[in-house]
Amino acid sequence: MKRSCFTLIFLLWAFVPAIAQTEACRDAFLDSIYWKSSDYIGIYNYNDGISEARKLIEEARFRDNNSYLFHAHNLLGASYTDLSDTLRAKGHYENALEYAEKSKNDTLILWAINNLGNIYADNNETANEGITYYEKAIHLATELEVKNEILYPTVNIAWTYLDNEKLEKAKPYLDKAWRLQKESAITDNYLLSQLNFLTGRYYAGKDELKNAKAYFEDAIEVADEFSYLLEASMAYKAYAKLLFKTEDFKEAYAALDQYEKYNSQIFEKDRLRQIEIANARFDNNKYQHNLELAESEQEYQAKIIRKSNEKLFIMLVSSIILVVILFSLNKINRDRKKLIEELKVKNNQLQESKNEAERLSKLKTQFFSTVSHEIRTPLYGVIGLTSLLLEDKGLKKHENDLKSLKFSADYLLALINDVLQMNKMESNLVKLDNISFHLKDLMASILNTFEFSRVQNSNKIHMSIDKDIPSYLMGDPVRLSQILMNLVGNAVKFTEMGNIYLSARLEKVKDERCFVYFEVKDDGIGIPENKQAQIFEEFSQLRTANYNYQGTGLGLPIVKKLLELHNSEIYLESKEEEGSTFSFEIEFEKDIQKQEKPAQIEQEEELSTGEDALLPKKILIVDDNRINQVVTSRILEKKNFRCEVAGSGEEAIEILNKEDYHLVLMDLNMPGIGGLKATGKIRSFNSQVPIVALTAVEVDEMREKIFTAGMNDIIVKPYDVQQFYRIIYRNIDSREVPAES
The missing domain is CATH 3.40.50.2300 (Response regulator)
Known part of the structure; x- marks a missing residue:
């Protein structure tokens, strides 16, 4: 259980007797039952405590007293919380809230909401629901203008966020708690020790060690003075950890000794309490079973008595109903046969629709494959002849026209590839290869592809590759090229007179597997924060006034899907007018079959091949x-x-x-x-x-x-x-x- 939960339980026990006393004037009998249950639970006698609480429920129902029904369910919730029966505890706290609302007592409603917050906040998976309840408690306490009741759920929210390592979310609540504590007319040393400890945890998490040390020391001082064992133990442990970070080893070991001292006291105290709880839980399980059986039997007998008075009427009605049922069964049987026939027809139609859908899917795949071949073939002629003409020195004056022609053909080819790639991924036809490739050559080839676009937009492209990355890796170079081509193309398209950076960095090596971090950065127009999720959706484009920003809107969705095949994901950081940074990490195998060769030797071999x-x-x-x-x-x-x-x-x-x-x-x-x-x-x-x-x-x-x-x-x-x-x-x-x- 989170330490934050103890605070509210402690407070609840402090306030409930006061309320009970005010109600004693109205019903001393109910008040005496309440005190018996409370005293039993206080000494861990859960069997008698739960028995008295249930008796209180029965008597309070008879007298229609919603306030005492609240207290009874609240006692049961506390008991089952101690017995680690969270499900029953939650049920009784919910009942307590229901009766608090019926009583129209805002203070009781506030406590009930707090207790439900404790139950949910105690579990990391439901912590957000706990925080929601705490916020409701704060809102109600604010309306009632009860500052102390605002303080405790505020501390609990901060504690819950710290337990879930959400430091920035915890900070506003810590600040608010300190402000409320200073404004409070009563000094609560127990709460003051916790606040110092929690603030120390926040600063330790932020690596602001000097501030953390000061708060831990204040927490220890208060806990030592008032013998708060658990608070002192937690504070000394966190303080020792901090001192080890600052290399104050002597003080750190002294703090650890204090931690062990308090911990041993807590352990002894907790051990005795746990023995009591364990015994009580064993007895309570048996008692609970017997109690439920007795209640069931009593309810059953009551039903028999009620039914005996109505037996004659029921027999008469049953006879009439029997006749109606016989007619109904006959009609149902006829309708059933009709529905079965209709169902058979529908099933046949469904099967035909399924077969037709599969046929159309195959036709679509065949269509895309045919279109791919029929378009790529003439494009091969256009791109090939254009490349040859660009190398003809006699056509120098047409160089810009030829470059534009080649760019248009390359753009059309990229468009076709994007559509086909998305179709294949939607049909689950894309499988990753694992072949050897040269990373530097691959990245250089990608940058060379965008040379015309780079010059057209007056950009500079920079490439950097970590020298520790092996020259040859095992992976899928085609998919990696598609990812980088789309990201670099995106950067070139949305940047004018700027810089594009393509970099690869070795993050770590484990068992001959290399984890390579890639980054594509630009200082272009950037992406608004409210559009950053949308751009990864299919056919989605960033709407701008510049008509030059063309495309299908498939590039980034393709990147996202290809990275999912690599068990990776794309990260984006961007600000408008400041540029964008896309990054991801992919795991490759090191190609141990190929020896690393210096760049000069590789160039000589390439020249040798050319000769x-x-x-x-x-x-x-x-x-x-x-x-x-x-x-x-x-x-x-x-x-x-x-x-x-x-x-x-x-x-x-x-x-x-x-x-x-x-x-x-x-x-x-x-x-x-x-x-x-x-x-x-x-x-x-x-x-x-x-x-x-x-x-x-x-x-x-x-x-x-x-x-x-x-x-x-x-x-x-x-x-x-x-x-x-x-x-x-x-x-x-x-x-x-x-x-x-």
């Missing part, structure tokens, strides 16, 4: 789309590859039966023999040549089929050109292949 690519390597491009053939060939020829084209799977099989190639780029969707089937046939006679899928389909749906068919890797159209080259270099066959067939 090797200058040799005339033969690549077969298998694609039925003429534009795609041209784009892919032009991109490869820039790196000195020699390309040949096959327009179908059948043609590719025929060519590879006659000639050797260093690599095959295979489209999946082609008329006749598709890429998967063609790969299977090629593997039947050539297991050496690397085959890389070059496709615009949704890879998540096809990944397993692609690798099962015998392909070595995947490139998704449209692609980043540098990433395209890396996959080519990674997979190209280093064997010597005849220059001519």
